[in-house]
Amino acid sequence: MSITQAPKALADQTKVPRSTATKSTSTTNACRMCxxxxxxxxxxxxxxxxxxxxxxxxxxxxxxxxxxxxxxxxxxxxxxxxxxxxxxxxxxxxxxxxxxxxxxxxxxxxxxxxxxxxxxxxxxxxxxxxxxxxxxxxxxxxxxxxxxxxxxxxxxxxxxxxxxxxxxxxxxxxxxxxxxxxxxxxxxxxxxxxxxxxxxxxxxxxxxxxxxxxxxxxxxxxxxxxxxxxxxxxxxxxxxxxxxxxxxxxxxxxxxxxxxxxxxxxxxxxxxxxxxxxxxxxxPLPIGIRLTDTFTDRLAELSGQKMPAWLDAERGRLVDAYIDGHKYAADRTAIVYGDEDLVLGVVSFLSEIGIRTVLAATGGHSGRLAAELAAVNPGRNIEVLDDSDFEQIEAAASELRPDLLIGHSKGYATSRRLDIPLVRVGLPIHDRVGAQRLHHLGYRGTQELFDRIINTLIQVRQDESAVGYSYM
Ligand code: SF4
The missing domain is CATH 3.40.50.1980 (Nitrogenase molybdenum iron protein domain)
Incomplete structure (x- = not known):
């Protein structure tokens, strides 16, 4: 595909969603833990x-x-x-x-x-x-x-x-x-x-x-x-x-x-x-370049030290990776869910790489997530679902058909039913090994997250192609 073409949504739009979400006064599979x-x-x-x-x-x-x-x-x-x-x-x-x-x-x-x-x-x-x-x-x-x-x-x-x-x-x-x-x-x-x-x-x-x-x-x-x-x-x-x-x-x-x-x-x-x-x-949690810069600037002020060379190099490699991978990320969409702090960081990072968050959902109820998202991402109108459960998230995902779900393992059933790939972040991750070894923070964590997201998008494109791509 030429990079000048409008990208097609990766999730297959013709599939009939299997969600049968109904309105309920109770919580069904809350997007939080106790x-x-x-x-x-x-x-x-x-x-x-x-x-x-x-x-x-x-x-x-x-x-x-x-x-x-x-x-x-x-x-x-x-x-x-x-x-x-x-x-x-x-x-x-x-x-x-x-x-x-x-x-x-x-x-x-x-x-x-x-x-x-x-x-x-x-x-x-x-x-x-x-x-x-x-x-x-x-x-x-x-x-x-x-x-x-x-x-x-x-x-x-x-x-x-x-x-x-x-x-x-x-x-x-x-x-x-x-x-x-x-x-x-x-x-x-x-x-x-x-x-x-x-x-x-x-x-x-x-x-x-x-x-x-x-x-x-x-x-x-x-x-x-x-x-x-x-x-x-x-x-x-x-x-x-x-x-x-x-x-x-x-x-x-x-x-x-x-x-x-x-x-x-x-x-x-x-x-x-x-x-x-x-x-x-x-x-906010230092995820993405802007929020990590905010954190490292503060550390520089407190310490009176410049950014260490190895960290500066990690930042530089991350900028390079953004350039290399932008064509896979541009105009894709995601639903991000989980802890409010993580959602704020991940959504802000996605906005740096051209992935549009169509819904930011959380089980939290601080009532401040929307305002903090707006403060970090001025000019972007990001829809927020506070105090939510997976019945609501799945109903929204059925309608919005994002390219990705990004969140913890409690969203796996939704991902499977709607056939939307899930990139696992946060806690709990209990259907994969290595949750404790996942980086989310800093330029290094962002780099890992970036690679996982882009590779997931590429994987979907390969799977949906009649001939498959062996060279991207
Ligand atoms: S929500 Fe937590 S604290 Fe409350 S009954 Fe269940 S396990 Fe116990």
């Missing part, structure tokens, strides 16, 4: 910490199943195992027993606690219970002689927030409980949001490139992507140290990547700004 799941993920990113759910065992099992299938690592989540009796009479005894057992078996430095739908609905006063457990005269230590780990609690009623809200609520709870005042350091707090373990490692690499002392809060890059161990470790090494959490109150500045949360959910960076006077900047 709030304590995000809290557990965040807690795993702190050193010697065990996530603990005050609720039923089923919640812990569901969350473990999701996170293990994505990260392909063992993950222990304790539970107070609230059953029928505790639901009626209160779950404090269960919580106390659970903390005793976790302290004895794991010997953690911190237990990161989160509530569930059940314990929020029956109105459990977890902070009050923690105060009684840690009471110096009548608490657990006095009763058993056992050391009680630091107990941190985030309220995470899943009917009121998403996994992203739960993640940020847990990070905020840890920082609020353990950040300390003192003389300012030259270190920067990075709140990376829900990204892959490869992304976390790459963030370290970029910050080291600017010779900027820093802490990632949290950092699950080792605990959820470690080497094979000869013996099972109950409490694998890795994660943000407690000294780093304490020092976050004395940092030079904080940067939150993403941070689109439901109203009422606090960001750790805001807490440090208000309570400790640490300057806080919230910016």
């Amino acid at each position: 709030m304590p799941l995000g809290a557990c993920l965040a807690y795993v990113g702190f050193d010697a910490t065990v996530p603990f759910l005050h609720g039923s065992q089923g919640c812990a099992t569901y969350i473990r199943r999701y996170l293990i299938s994505h990260f392909a690592e063992p993950m222990d989540i304790a539970s107070s195992s609230v059953g029928e009796a505790a639901t009626v009479f209160g779950g404090e005894a269960n919580l106390r027993t659970g903390v005793t057992n976790v302290a004895r078996v794991y010997k953690p430095q911190m237990i990161g606690m989160a509530s569930t739908c059940l314990t929020e609905t029956i109105g459990e006063d977890v902070p009050g219970m923690i105060a009684r457990i840690t009471h110096p005269e009548t608490g657990l230590a006095a009763e058993t002689g056992q050391r009680v780990p630091n107990l941190v609690f985030a309220s995470t009623p899943s009917y009121a927030g998403t996994h992203a809200d739960g993640y940020h609520a847990a990070v905020a709870a840890v920082v609020k409980a353990h950040a300390q005042h003192g003389a300012e350091t030259d270190s920067v707090n990075i709140f990376p949001g829900i990204v892959s373990t490869a992304d976390l490692r790459h963030l370290h690499e970029i910050l080291d490139g600017y010779q900027l002392p820093h802490a990632l809060l949290p950092d699950y890059s080792v605990r959820l992507d470690g080497a094979t161990m000869a013996r099972y470790e109950k409490l694998p090494a890795g994660g943000t140290s407690h000294a780093e959490v304490a020092a976050s109150g004395r940092a030079l500045a904080s940067i939150t990547l993403g941070g689109l949360v439901t109203t009422g959910v606090e960001l750790a960076g805001d807490i440090l700004s208000t309570d400790f006077g640490v300057e806080h900047l919230r910016m």
